[in-house]
Structure formats: C-alpha cells, structure tokens
Amino acid sequence: RKEVEQDPGPFNVPEGATVAFNCTYSNSASQSFFWYRQDCRKEPKLLMSVYSSGNEDGRFTAQLNRASQYISLLIRDSKLSDSATYLCVPWPGGGADGLTFGKGTHLIIQP
C-alpha cells in the first residue's frame, strides 16, 4: 500500500456545489495531517492542518477517519478560485518523515 493515496481526478464541479475528496494513508501511527493547495505552475501552500478528529476553516472542513485511515476535505459553496490541486501529507508518515506528498486531487470549479 502506498504511503499516501489520493484520487487524482479531475473533479469537475459546478460553482456553488459541495465537493469532497479523500486521502488514504498507510501509517496507522499518523497523528497530524496537512492539506496543501497548489495552483497551476505555482508552489504548494498550506491550506489546513488537522491535529485531532477534524478541523474547519470557513468553507473548508477536514474530517479524519482513523478506523479506515483516511482524511477527507470538504469544500462548501465552491468558488471558481477553488480550482487547484489539493495535496495531503500525513505525519508521521513512512520513509521521509512528514515530507511525502500524495499525488493530489485536481479540482475544477465550472461556472
């Protein structure tokens, strides 16, 4: 099983809709999780950190399911500006601690 797995998408979602996608992790000892956002041809930037069962920041909610070892990111009332690739990083991870990213999920918000 890969350290971090994400559905690459693309997820095509109409503006205003709610969308959710998951990140599956292999290390059952993972305690913290980070969602990064990467715009086209730009560097990734931190979107949200999750240290317990979940976190909420405005329209963005992250929920952790430890039993099934995945973390989800839910975006409500999606905006055109939410179009990006969303990357997940668990910690502790596998080999290079906390430095291994999933391939990301590509989200396209359509007008």
Add this chain to the structure above:
Amino acid sequence: NAGVTQTPKFQVLKTGQSMTLQCAQDMNHEYMSWYRQDPGMGLRLIHYSVGAGITDQGEVPNGYNVSRSTTEDFPLRLLSAAPSQTSVYFCASTARAGNTIYFGEGSWLTVV
C-alpha cells in the same frame, strides 16, 4: 519576508552538462528538501536534510547530489543532465517533522 528562495527560475541545459540549483531559507528551519514535479506524477522527494551536515535520499535520488553545510542553504546538483531530468524543481523547508512545509517558487529546468 523572503522565506524559501530558489535560483534560477528557468534554465535550459544540454545533455551531459552539470549545474546547481540554489536554495536558501531565512526561517532557521532544520529540515530542507528538494522535490521534482512532473505531469501526473505529483511531488516526488529527491533528497532531504534534517540539519546541517545531514542529508538523506528520497524517492528519486539518482542523478542528483546535495550537501548541507549551513542551516540556510541546500543546493541541488545535477551531475550530468539528461532529458529525463526535465522537470519543475521545488525546494522546501520546515522547522521540524510534522510542521508546515514552506516551498520556494520553483525552478523550471529543460534538458535538451
């Protein structure tokens, strides 16, 4: 706020040439790392360092060398460039494992 600074931003190399991608951070972070990103492949870790004088290999280290003589700098050396090394390279730093990772703006490398 400078953060993580990478140079050059764009570079074209001929096959067999060598070059160094520079990376510097001014946040006094212990961890630094290099990634390459290719279409459909996500961010792949090349090399990383958990402190000055300490480096380790990531997922795709072949063809690259690194050193960490100071906390601030973490250069990536391409020994003999190959077309397969055409990619976007990101340098990153973080204070310690499990903290926010900060990225440079990327270096676009084309090997012809």
